[in-house]
Every structure is written in C-alpha cells, then in structure tokens.
Amino acid sequence: MTCALLSCKAIFKEVKQMQLPVLNDAPSAKSGCSASSCGTTDSQMDTLPDSIREKVQNHPCYSEDAHHYFARMHVAVAPACNIQCHYCNRKYDCANESRPGVVSEVLTPDQAVKKTMAVAANIPQMTVLGIAGPGDPLANPEKTFETFRRLSQEAPDIKLCVSTNGLALPEAVEELSKHNIDHVTITINCVDPEVGAKIYPWIYWNNRRIKGVKAAKILIEQQQKGLEMLIAKGILVKVNSVMIPGINDEHLAEVSRVVKSKGAFLHNVMPLIAEAEHGTFFGVMGQRGPTPDELQNLQDSCAGDMNMMRHCRQCRADAVGMLGEDRGDEFTMDKIEDMEIDYQAAMEKRKLVHQAIQAEMDSKRLEKAQKAAVKPAVAPQTRPVLMAVATSGQGVINVHFGHAKEFLIYEASPEGVRFISHRKADQYCGGDVSCGETESTLQTTIRSLAGCEAVLCSKVGYEPWEMLEQAGIMPNGEHAMENIEEAVMAVYLEMAKAGKLDTEQLRASA
Amino acid sequence: MAVKIIELCTNCHACLPVCPSHAIYETKPHFMVDPKKCTECEGDFADFQCASICPIEGAILNALGEAINPPGSLTGIPLEKMAEAMAELQAH
Numbered sequence: 011m012t013c014a015l016l017s018c019k020a021i022f023k024e025v026k027q028m029q030l031p032v033l034n035d036a037p038s039a040k041s042g043c044s045a046s047s048c049g050t051t052d053s054q055m056d057t058l059p060d061s062i063r064e065k066v067q068n069h070p071c072y073s074e075d076a077h078h079y080f081a082r083m084h085v086a087v088a089p090a091c092n093i094q095c096h097y098c099n100r101k102y103d104c105a106n107e108s109r110p111g112v113v114s115e116v117l118t119p120d121q122a123v124k125k126t127m128a129v130a131a132n133i134p135q136m137t138v139l140g141i142a143g144p145g146d147p148l149a150n151p152e153k154t155f156e157t158f159r160r161l162s163q164e165a166p167d168i169k170l171c172v173s174t175n176g177l178a179l180p181e182a183v184e185e186l187s188k189h190n191i192d193h194v195t196i197t198i199n200c201v202d203p204e205v206g207a208k209i210y211p212w213i214y215w216n217n218r219r220i221k222g223v224k225a226a227k228i229l230i231e232q233q234q235k236g237l238e239m240l241i242a243k244g245i246l247v248k249v250n251s252v253m254i255p256g257i258n259d260e261h262l263a264e265v266s267r268v269v270k271s272k273g274a275f276l277h278n279v280m281p282l283i284a285e286a287e288h289g290t291f292f293g294v295m296g297q298r299g300p301t302p303d304e305l306q307n308l309q310d311s312c313a314g315d316m317n318m319m320r321h322c323r324q325c326r327a328d329a330v331g332m333l334g335e336d337r338g339d340e341f342t343m344d345k346i347e348d349m350e351i352d353y354q355a356a357m358e359k360r361k362l363v364h365q366a367i368q369a370e371m372d373s374k375r376l377e378k379a380q381k382a383a384v385k386p387a388v389a390p391q392t393r394p395v396l397m398a399v400a401t402s403g404q405g406v407i408n409v410h411f412g413h414a415k416e417f418l419i420y421e422a423s424p425e426g427v428r429f430i431s432h433r434k435a436d437q438y439c440g441g442d443v444s445c446g447e448t449e450s451t452l453q454t455t456i457r458s459l460a461g462c463e464a465v466l467c468s469k470v471g472y473e474p475w476e477m478l479e480q481a482g483i484m485p486n487g488e489h490a491m492e493n494i495e496e497a498v499m500a501v502y503l504e505m506a507k508a509g510k511l512d513t514e515q516l517r518a519s520a
Numbered sequence: 521m522a523v524k525i526i527e528l529c530t531n532c533h534a535c536l537p538v539c540p541s542h543a544i545y546e547t548k549p550h551f552m553v554d555p556k557k558c559t560e561c562e563g564d565f566a567d568f569q570c571a572s573i574c575p576i577e578g579a580i581l582n583a584l585g586e587a588i589n590p591p592g593s594l595t596g597i598p599l600e601k602m603a604e605a606m607a608e609l610q611a612h
C-alpha cells in the first residue's frame with residue numbers, strides 16, 4: 011500500500027486485508043458466484059464491472075487463489091515523504107509496508123527497472139510491480155514516473171501499482187493514467203479532520219509545514235479528490251486503513267462507506283503495530299494495536315458494507331517472490347548487475363507459464379464451484395468454527411506448525427468453508443540463535459490464533475501440541491498434503507460428529 | 521548565512537527536491553547543505569523549505585546553531601515521555 015504511509019519505519023505491517031469472496035469462487039467472470047460459501051458479498055462483486063473483475067481475478071494481492079500462483083514485488087525508489095503519521099518514525103520503512111526494523115534498499119529508477127526485469131525473467135510468476143515505501147511515491151513523482159515510464163515500454167507484460175498517502179495524488183492522476191497502472195492504493199485512515207488530527211501531526215503543503223486539524227483537513231480533501239479523479243479515469247483504487255483502537259476504530263465503518271460509495275473496489279484494514287522501541291508517537295505514548303479478534307470483528311462489520319480482501323499479507327517494500335515468501339536475497343543489486351537479460355525471450359516464456367497457470371486455476375475454480383454446490387452433512391443450525399491452516403501455497407496443508415510464518419484462517423459452517431484472513435505467526439523456531447526465546451514466541455504464536463478451535467498443519471511438535479491443547483486449540487496433523495477446504499470440512503464434520511458443535515455447548519461457552 | 525544538516529539526518533531525501541537554491545546534496549554519512557549556495561530561502565519562501573519538510577527533530581540547525589525543529593515540535597511526543605521510553609529501552 012502505499013503508504014500513505016509508505017515509508018515508515020514500520021510500525022505495523024500490512025497484515026490483513028479484506029476479501030473478495032466472490033472472485034474466489036467464480037468460475038467465470040460472468041457467471042457470478044455459484045458457490046454456496048460466498049456469503050453476503052456476492053452481490054457486491056456482481057455489481058463490479060467485468061473489466062474490474064477481470065483485473066482483480068488474477069491479481070496476486072487480491073484474488074485468493076491467484077496469490078498461490080502469481081507473485082508480486084515491490085521496489086523502493088522514492089524515500090521522501092510529505093506528511094507525518096503517528097505510527098511512523100521515518101527512520102526505517104513505511105509502516106504500511108514493512109516489517110519493523112527492516113530497511114529497504116532505495117534504488118534509482120534505473121536500478122529498479124533492471125531489478126524488476128531480472129526478477130520477471132527468472133520468476134515468470136511475477137506479474138505485479140509496486141512502488142512502495144519507504145516514502146510516498148508521489149512526493150517524489152519524477153523517480154516514480156520514470157520507473158513506470160520505462161517499465162511500461164520495456165516490460166509491457168508487468169502490471170504496475172503504486173501506493174500513496176494521497177496528499178499529492180490529485181496532481182499525479184493525469185500522469186498515472188498514461189502508464190500501465192493496474193491500481194492505486196490510497197491509505198485513508200479517516201474522513202473526519204478531528205480524527206485525522208490524532209493520527210497526522212503535520213503535512214508539508216504549499217511550501218509550509220501545517221499542523222493539527224487544518225493539516226488533517228487538507229490531507230483528507232486531497233485523498234478524497236484523488237480517489238474521485240482516479241475513478242473518473244477508470245483506474246482501480248484500493249483503500250488501506252490502519253486500525254487504531256480508540257482513535258479511528260469506530261470511524262472506519264464510515265470510511266468504508268464513503269470510499270465504497272465513491273467507487274473504491276476494495277477496503278483493506280490493517281492493524282496498528284506500535285512498540286515503544288520504534289520511537290513513534292503511538293509507540294512511545296503506549297497506544298496499543300488491535301487484537302486479532304478486534305481486527306476480525308471490524309473486518310466482518312465492514313464486509314457487509316464493502317468488498318473486503320482478507321488474504322493479502324504484509325509484505326516488505328522490496329519483497330520479491332510469491333506472496334509471503336521472500337526471495338529478495340537472490341536479487342540484490344550486485345547480483346543483478348551481472349545478469350544478462352533478454353526480455354523479449356523472457357516475455358515469450360512468461361506468456362506460456364501464465365497460460366498454464368491460468369488453465370490450472372480455471373480448472374480448480376470450476377472443481378471448487380462444483381464441490382461447493384454440495385452442502386455439508388450437518389444440521390443447518392450447527393455453529394461455525396474457525397480453524398487455522400499452515401500452508402505455503404498451492405491450496406494444500408504443507409507446513410510444519412513450527413515453521414509457519416503465518417496461518418490462514420478459515421471458517422467452516424453448514425454453508426461450507428470460507429477463507430477469513432491471514433494471521434502472522436512469530437516463527438517460534440527458525441533454528442537460529444533466537445531460539446533462546448522459544449517459549450515466549452510460541453506463546454505469541456498461539457495467542458495469534460485466538461478464536462480458532464483447531465490448527466491444521468503437516469506436523470506439530472510435542473511441546474506446541476500440549477500448549478495448543480491447553481489453549482483450547484486442537485492440533486491436527488492428519489491432513490498433510492490435502493486440499494485445505496476439504497480438510498477443514500473433514501475436521502468440521504468430525505467435530506460435529508463428536509458433539510462439539512451442539513448449540514447448547516455454544517451457549518455454555520459463550 | 522546558511523542552515524546546516526547534522527548527523528541526526530536519516531537520509532530520507534525529503535529536503536533535497538524542495539530547496540529552491542539547490543544547496544542540498546546527498547553524501548555520506550548524511551545529506552549536507554552547501555553553505556555557499558544556501559540562501560535561507562530568502563526571496564523565495566517565508567520558511568526554510570528544508571526544515572519545513574524534514575521529519576527529524578534537530579536534524580537541521582539555523583545559522584545560530586539552534587535546532588529549527590526542536591525536540592517534541594514535530595512528533596508531539598512530550599519530552600518526559602520520550603525520556604521514559606528511552607530509559608526503559610536502555611534497561612533491557
């Protein structure tokens with residue numbers, strides 16, 4: 011995202027986003043959603059024009075199944091920023107984009123173009139290039155636009171995207187519309203200047219530093235104007251918001267309503283991550299971030315109102331690879347300088363790979379839609395259950411509990427199985443020196459699974475097994491290498507059979 | 521008369537494009553102001569442009585050697601709070 015917050019040190023990351031359930035299941039663009047699991051958002055996706063659906067359908071950041079197959083990368087070319095957010099300390103990467111303490115390499119436009127083409131030639135699955143933090147890409151428009159200009163010409167098969175805090179957006183719209191821009195992400199945390207003044211201490215505007223409510227008012231006006239102008243130009247707009255408990259948590263429903271009414275195709279809520287050691291205002295002042303439950307509740311309440319994408323993960327500004335899997339080390343600048351790239355040849359190869367992937371995705375979508383048509387054999391009033399799944403992609407359960415960097419959260423109910431969100435886990439054992447802290451990290455991981463009643467992974471060690479059980483989360487390693495939805499449903503049916511899902515019990519436990 | 525960038529600078533680039541006199545340059549270990557070129561924005565703007573966009577308190581000094589953006593002026597973090605947080609961190 012852009013950060014509006016792109017460049018911050020991060021204080022929090024892009025953790026979760028909202029989902030587009032309809033897309034996930036729609037076997038074809040026109041047929042709408044035939045799956046029973048789509049829930050309430052079906053009709054919303056149906057209202058999106060086909061052109062938008064098509065764009066979103068294969069986007070690794072937006073389409074739940076596409077992100078198992080396609081990849082994106084971000085480059086940082088524009089580190090300056092024209093505002094200050096209270097969750098950003100500006101010494102490191104943008105909060106919206108990064109992991110704390112990880113500084114992205116800032117590239118020149120020339121280096122960024124080389125790196126993008128090197129990655130695209132070596133990882134044909136890479137289809138999306140984003141310009142992201144640190145910094146606001148539109149506060150450094152020349153560098154951002156030069157990168158876009160060259161890539162649109164030299165690598166026309168790569169989709170481009172950009173994230174911004176919105177302050178300089180209106181004057182950038184014209185230029186953006188000239189490039190192959192797939193979508194623009196605006197970080198909008200509020201539509202009320204009084205709320206904004208608690209999030210943004212100052213902006214740089216018309217050659218002055220402006221503070222307080224006045225600054226927030228200008229920023230909000232620019233964001234909204236930019237949003238409207240992009241929509242008028244037919245450019246896809248995604249909105250990111252950082253959820254800050256006690257400051258904008260309740261207000262975000264209004265944000266969701268406003269941006270949706272103006273035509274944003276997606277609203278993504280991320281949790282604030284604030285720690286004193288980040289040196290940010292929120293960190294130092296002890297502002298807490300939302301719990302996984304609070305975040306999910308907000309995402310759920312906004313979902314009724316907005317297309318929510320939940321499968322996107324936080325990624326670093328210079329991350330390379332499949333979503334969630336960072337291969338940045340293979341493409342450092344010195345390695346790239348030595349690579350000879352024949353992009354024409356690479357483009358041919360990429361095309362074939364993309365076609366094969368598309369065929370596989372289509373057949374899986376169809377298969378899924380057919381299966382989903384069969385309702386599970388449980389009583390209709392059986393309560394829904396959340397389960398966590400450890401996977402590295404391809405739609406199967408294939409990660410050891412202790413190696414999972416994140417969990418996919420699914421909900422099983424009499425309506426079927428539905429993807430809810432990603433949750434970051436702190437890997438409790440990476441086999442490195444940090445293992446001394448095993449215990450507490452394992453506890454953090456388990457805490458991140460709050461609300462789940464089972465965790466499905468390829469294997470679970472003895473120690474975590476016990477701790478999971480104590481936390482009321484049933485570890486399950488019986489479905490290794492199986493399809494996620496089928497395994498989740500199988501476990502749900504077992505639970506139902508064992509009488510764990512009776513409504514009385516729900517009441518008792520509620 | 522000229523302003524000065526000191527070691528608190530985080531190399532964020534923000535000041536570079538906004539200087540009307542092209543007095544700022546990127547170098548190691550941090551950005552610098554060429555005192556011969558800096559006009560203190562005189563005749564161009566009412567405020568020092570570099571110091572109006574710089575996010576780091578204390579990174580830019582005026583000709584008297586005073587921080588143009590003193591501690592607490594940008595982040596809004598009360599000084600005692602910052603001191604507390606720092607003390608806490610040191611304790612670890």
Ligand code: SF4
Binds near residue numbers: 013014017019091104
């Ligand atoms: S201050 Fe700027 S760089 Fe930091 S999060 Fe906000 S928009 Fe991004």
Ligand code: SF4
Binds near residue numbers: 542562
């Ligand atoms: S005070 Fe003005 S002229 Fe001097 S370095 Fe800063 S921006 Fe440039």
Ligand code: SF4
Binds near residue numbers: 579
């Ligand atoms: S704006 Fe401030 S921190 Fe950024 S490069 Fe200039 S002097 Fe350094």
